[in-house]
Amino acid sequence: MTNKSNIVELMHGIGNVANEAARQLTTASTKSKNAALLGAAKAIRCNQNRIMSENAKDMAFGQEKGLTRAMLDRLSLDEKRIAAIAKGLTDIIALPDPIGVITDAWERPNGLKIERRRTPLGVIGVIYESRPNVTADAGALCLKAGNAAILRGGSESFHSSGAILDCLAEGLREAGLPTAAIQRVPTRDRAAVGEMLTMVDHIDVIVPRGGKSLVERISAESRVPLFKHLEGICHTYVTADADPEMAGNIVLNAKMRRTGICGATETLLIDRAARAQLSRIVDKLTEAGCEVRGDARTQEADQRIVPASDEDWTTEYLDSIISVRTVDGLPAAIEHIAEHGSNHTEAIITENSATAETFLNEVDSAIVMVNTSTQFADGGEFGMGAEIGISTGKLHARGPVGLEQLTSMKYVVRGSGQCRP
Amino acid sequence: MTNKSNIVELMHGIGNVANEAARQLTTASTKSKNAALLGAAKAIRCNQNRIMSENAKDMAFGQEKGLTRAMLDRLSLDEKRIAAIAKGLTDIIALPDPIGVITDAWERPNGLKIERRRTPLGVIGVIYESRPNVTADAGALCLKAGNAAILRGGSESFHSSGAILDCLAEGLREAGLPTAAIQRVPTRDRAAVGEMLTMVDHIDVIVPRGGKSLVERISAESRVPLFKHLEGICHTYVTADADPEMAGNIVLNAKMRRTGICGATETLLIDRAARAQLSRIVDKLTEAGCEVRGDARTQEADQRIVPASDEDWTTEYLDSIISVRTVDGLPAAIEHIAEHGSNHTEAIITENSATAETFLNEVDSAIVMVNTSTQFADGGEFGMGAEIGISTGKLHARGPVGLEQLTSMKYVVRGSGQCRP
Numbered sequence: 001m002t003n004k005s006n007i008v009e010l011m012h013g014i015g016n017v018a019n020e021a022a023r024q025l026t027t028a029s030t031k032s033k034n035a036a037l038l039g040a041a042k043a044i045r046c047n048q049n050r051i052m053s054e055n056a057k058d059m060a061f062g063q064e065k066g067l068t069r070a071m072l073d074r075l076s077l078d079e080k081r082i083a084a085i086a087k088g089l090t091d092i093i094a095l096p097d098p099i100g101v102i103t104d105a106w107e108r109p110n111g112l113k114i115e116r117r118r119t120p121l122g123v124i125g126v127i128y129e130s131r132p133n134v135t136a137d138a139g140a141l142c143l144k145a146g147n148a149a150i151l152r153g154g155s156e157s158f159h160s161s162g163a164i165l166d167c168l169a170e171g172l173r174e175a176g177l178p179t180a181a182i183q184r185v186p187t188r189d190r191a192a193v194g195e196m197l198t199m200v201d202h203i204d205v206i207v208p209r210g211g212k213s214l215v216e217r218i219s220a221e222s223r224v225p226l227f228k229h230l231e232g233i234c235h236t237y238v239t240a241d242a243d244p245e246m247a248g249n250i251v252l253n254a255k256m257r258r259t260g261i262c263g264a265t266e267t268l269l270i271d272r273a274a275r276a277q278l279s280r281i282v283d284k285l286t287e288a289g290c291e292v293r294g295d296a297r298t299q300e301a302d303q304r305i306v307p308a309s310d311e312d313w314t315t316e317y318l319d320s321i322i323s324v325r326t327v328d329g330l331p332a333a334i335e336h337i338a339e340h341g342s343n344h345t346e347a348i349i350t351e352n353s354a355t356a357e358t359f360l361n362e363v364d365s366a367i368v369m370v371n372t373s374t375q376f377a378d379g380g381e382f383g384m385g386a387e388i389g390i391s392t393g394k395l396h397a398r399g400p401v402g403l404e405q406l407t408s409m410k411y412v413v414r415g416s417g418q419c420r421p
Numbered sequence: 422m423t424n425k426s427n428i429v430e431l432m433h434g435i436g437n438v439a440n441e442a443a444r445q446l447t448t449a450s451t452k453s454k455n456a457a458l459l460g461a462a463k464a465i466r467c468n469q470n471r472i473m474s475e476n477a478k479d480m481a482f483g484q485e486k487g488l489t490r491a492m493l494d495r496l497s498l499d500e501k502r503i504a505a506i507a508k509g510l511t512d513i514i515a516l517p518d519p520i521g522v523i524t525d526a527w528e529r530p531n532g533l534k535i536e537r538r539r540t541p542l543g544v545i546g547v548i549y550e551s552r553p554n555v556t557a558d559a560g561a562l563c564l565k566a567g568n569a570a571i572l573r574g575g576s577e578s579f580h581s582s583g584a585i586l587d588c589l590a591e592g593l594r595e596a597g598l599p600t601a602a603i604q605r606v607p608t609r610d611r612a613a614v615g616e617m618l619t620m621v622d623h624i625d626v627i628v629p630r631g632g633k634s635l636v637e638r639i640s641a642e643s644r645v646p647l648f649k650h651l652e653g654i655c656h657t658y659v660t661a662d663a664d665p666e667m668a669g670n671i672v673l674n675a676k677m678r679r680t681g682i683c684g685a686t687e688t689l690l691i692d693r694a695a696r697a698q699l700s701r702i703v704d705k706l707t708e709a710g711c712e713v714r715g716d717a718r719t720q721e722a723d724q725r726i727v728p729a730s731d732e733d734w735t736t737e738y739l740d741s742i743i744s745v746r747t748v749d750g751l752p753a754a755i756e757h758i759a760e761h762g763s764n765h766t767e768a769i770i771t772e773n774s775a776t777a778e779t780f781l782n783e784v785d786s787a788i789v790m791v792n793t794s795t796q797f798a799d800g801g802e803f804g805m806g807a808e809i810g811i812s813t814g815k816l817h818a819r820g821p822v823g824l825e826q827l828t829s830m831k832y833v834v835r836g837s838g839q840c841r842p
Contacts, residue, residue: 023759027782108804112793119785121815204815225646225816246838253840338444360833361448364540372533372836381841382832383529394542394625394829395646396817408815411803412781415793417667419674420802 004191011195014150014183015202018123021180022148026120030097032175037140040171041089044136047167048082054159055132062156067130075130075156085136085164088386092140095385098403099146113414118407120146125196125206126388127152127218132160134209139168139182141388145406148181150203152196154210155188162186197222204408207389207401212316227401229392231316232262232344234374237333237359238281240273242349246371247277250349252284253373260318262390263345263377267313268324269333275301275326290320297326313340330355334362341365343392345377366392366399425612432616435571435604436623439544442601443569447541451518453596458561461592462510465557468588469503475580476553483577488551496551496577506557506585509807513561516806519824520567534835539828541567546617546627547809548573548639553581555630560589560603562809566827569602571624573617575631576609583607618643625829628810628822633737648822650813652737653683653765655795658754658780659702661694663770667792668698671770673705674794681739683811684766684798688734689745690754696722696747711741718747734761751776755783762786764813766798787813787820 025033044051055077062072098118105115124147126138135151142149153161161184169179185192196203200223207227208218215230236254238247254265270278275298282292282302293308305324312323313336327333337346347369348359356370367377379387379400387400397405446454465472476498483493519539526536545568547559556572563570574582582605590600606613617624621644628648629639636651657675659668675686691699699722703713707725714729726745733744734757748754758767768790769780777791788798800808800821808821818826 023785026785106804108802112797112802114803119815243838249840250838257841356835364444364447365831367832367834369834370836372834372839373841375841376533376834376836376839381529381533382535383527394540398830399832409819410786411788411820413788413790413793413797414777415791415797417664417671418793418797419670420678420794420796 007189007191007195011192011199015199017180018148018150018183019202021178022120022122024178025146025148025181028146028177032177033144034093036143036171036175036177037089037093039174040168041086043167043170044082044086047163048079051082051160051163052077054163057159058157067156071130077132077160085133088137089140092144092386095144095403097144098407110418111416112418115412116409117412119410121406121408122204123148123150123202124406125150125203127193127206127208128154129210129214130154130156132157132164135161135164136168137386138388141386141403142406143181145403147406151184152193153184158188197224200224209389227389227391227397229262229344229390231342233314233316233340233342234263234265234344235267235269235337235341235346236265236374237269237348238274238277239271239348239350239355241352241355242274242277243351244277244280247349248281248284250373251281252288254375255285255322256288256290257375259320263374265374266317266323268322269327269336270298270324272326272328278302285322290322292322292324294324295326298324330358337363345374347372347374428610428612428616432613432620436620438601439569439571439604440623442599443541443543445599446567446569446602449567449598453598454565455514457564457592457596457598458510458514460595461589462507464588464591465503465507468584469500472503472581472584473498475584478580479578488577492551498553498581506554509558510561513565513807516565516824518565519828531839532837533839536833537830538833540831542827542829543625544569544571544623545827546571546624546645548614548627548629549575550631550635551575551577553578553585556582556585557589558807559809562807562824563827564602566824568827572605573614574605579609618645621645630810648810648812648818650683650765650811652763654735654737654761654763655684655686655765656688656690656758656762656767657686657795658690658769659695659698660692660769660771660776662773662776663695664772665698665701668770669702669705671794672702673709675796676706676743677709677711678796680741684795686795687738687744689743690748690757691719691745693747693749699723706743711743713743713745715745716747719745751779758784766795768793768795
């Protein structure tokens with residue numbers, strides 16, 4: 001399967017059956033979608049051994065390929081992780097079905113009754129890296145929102161994903177839904193991704209999940225719209241009005257709770273008038289093993305701070321490193337974020353509510369926060385249930401992409417013979 | 422200005438100042454936006470003579486170029502049309518400002534208060550054909566929703582659009598808003614459009630307004646997301662349960678009220694069991710001067726019907742022609758629409774509410790209707806105020822694109838020191 005025309009044929013075949021499945025899913029009941037998820041969760045629990053033996057093949061392939069320890073860790077599945085995958089599916093059962101919800105309804109003077117109603121989007125493509133659990137999570141979220149999914153996982157997780165997909169298919173079959181509701185691209189050939197990105201007649205939106213280079217490559221090529229974020233260069237701005245204790249705790253949490261997630265703070269902006277708070281914050285960060293890089297003024301204020309280069313202001317470390325910059329007041333902080341940020345998540349620490357409101361109004365990011373940690377930038381933490389990703393785009397979905405964001409809408413108009421004058 | 426690198430430079434310059442204007446508009450007050458619209462309306466009334474003399478240049482150019490009478494009519498401006506343009510601007514003042522509206526708010530168990538708030542989209546590109554009034558309408562709608570606009574009108578309306586744009590700039594200046602909030606591409610060079618379609622870092626969405634060939638060309642090339650519809654192949658389905666009087670009136674209105682709009686019905690689906698109603702409907706249509714083309718079974722039922730070819734089922738006539746097909750029941754009607762429709766607007770005429778609900782649920786169009794005319798497919802008729810177009814896409818905007826659809830959103834999170842466990 002390396003021949004270009006074979007790949008085109010394969011992908012268009014997948015696209016056609018996905019469209020057909022999507023049409024059937026438009027009217028699938030909540031009950032049958034939930035039954036499919038429950039059946040899939042059961043199948044995953046029952047097929048634990050098979051999933052692990054398929055995962056062993058992937059691990060052997062990964063070791064041969066020389067994957068890093070971190071990548072191998074993301075790839076590996078054990079009893080606990082498989083149980084978590086099954087639990088993830090049953091969690092989605094508990095979420096309310098967004099489809100058919102009437103989000104707005106009104107009557108016109110001529111008696112026409114109009115409502116806006118949530119409908120499925122159609123077909124959603126998901127392109128992801130090595131974590132095999134995404135196969136279940138993403139497939140299940142798309143299904144619950146009435147969409148067909150075309151999944152393209154990393155080649156490293158090829159066998160594990162295949163075994164998980166079989167379990168999803170079992171659930172769909174038992175529930176009387178088309179198994180084509182969740183398909184995956186059954187080849188490691190990269191040309192399949194290239195083809196997927198051109199399939200505007202088959203795929204309504206693609207969600208790329210992975211590192212910056214994956215997302216950049218997909219953004220440059222894709223003709224299909226994307227829900228994506230390239231990177232999370234998140235800022236926390238500590239003002240002179242900040243409660244010092246709170247500022248220290250929040251900055252530590254925002255940076256160090258988990259350094260590898262997109263909502264981790266990468267740059268601390270410290271107001272010139274708040275420099276007295278700097279050493280206390282640096283104490284906490286260095287104690288936790290964080291390297292602190294700063295501009296000349298922060299270095300003057302604290303000797304432990306090493307020099308930051310211009311590049312630091314636009315770097316998503318995803319590691320125990322933070323950059324710190326002294327800013328002269330709120331407008332300078334907002335300006336720094338506009339220039340260097342990635343429109344993901346930014347927080348201000350202040351007891352002054354006017355300052356807070358200006359920051360919340362003027363910072364143009366998907367999520368803006370006051371007096372809390374940027375690590376809360378997460379669909380689950382927002383109460384939206386599971387998320388398929390976080391979007392920094394401004395169209396359709398911004399911020400966490402949960403069930404609701406995986407839907408479209410239609411207008412339903414009920415008349416009694418009205419003609420337009 | 423025909424050199425490629427000059428065009429790139431020109432367009433990027435326009436993009437940069439649009440981005441800067443968009444940043445300023447993010448926090449512009451409703452009052453100042455309305456003041457700009459009022460000032461622009463006044464300027465249009467005061468500059469009526471200048472607008473007409475610029476329009477005369479366009480008309481001369483159009484006549485020389487050999488534009489059709491219909492195109493020249495769309496292009497020409499007189500006192501009445503200029504007054505209507507000014508009135509259009511003041512109508513937008515009356516619409517509620519969507520920006521800052523909190524569409525949802527909730528509190529998490531940990532005390533975080535989260536709200537979803539409407540924000541501007543950013544920069545909106547509008548590419549349109551000859552009607553010069555679009556310059557004012559589209560610019561004003563973008564402005565009211567806090568967006569900067571980059572307008573690219575047809576080369577035929579170059580001078581008229583320029584004169585109208587000057588009036589918009591006067592309004593913006595008087596209100597203390599950046600005149601770059603509404604710019605136009607100041608060249609007739611088509612390469613400027615090509616460049617616009619690549620400017621993903623400068624333009625958030627493009628609205629192509631025009632015929633199918635314009636929209637097709639833009640869709641094929643654009644890297645920037647679009648709010649668009651290619652065509653409106655709208656259907657009206659008359660069931661056996663339809664009230665005959667109502668069915669006749671609605672079909673006549675849906676087809677003939679105005680044949681040139683996208684919401685006009687192009688295909689009548691008549692249920693086999695409703696064929697007794699056909700002659701009455703054909704009476705009305707032919708009396709109104711409509712040509713009726715049909716499949717073999719409808720021709721059998723009524724001798725006035727001329728043969729339809731396969732092409733007729735996918736043709737947007739925008740003219741006094743209708744295609745009629747006999748279908749065997751509701752599923753066949755839904756199937757015909759799925760296969761031949763353009764996901765714009767479809768109506769069913771029936772007194773049976775179960776039949777109606779199935780149709781409304783299963784037809785996947787932006788607008789689905791029961792017992793009324795597809796000609797109501799319009800933002801104004803829906804009570805949304807003015808619209809910049811109708812979208813048949815499923816992402817972000819579906820159906821009429823009014824002020825609300827020209828916005829994005831952000832999450833605002835207020836804490837009191839919460840750290841993520």
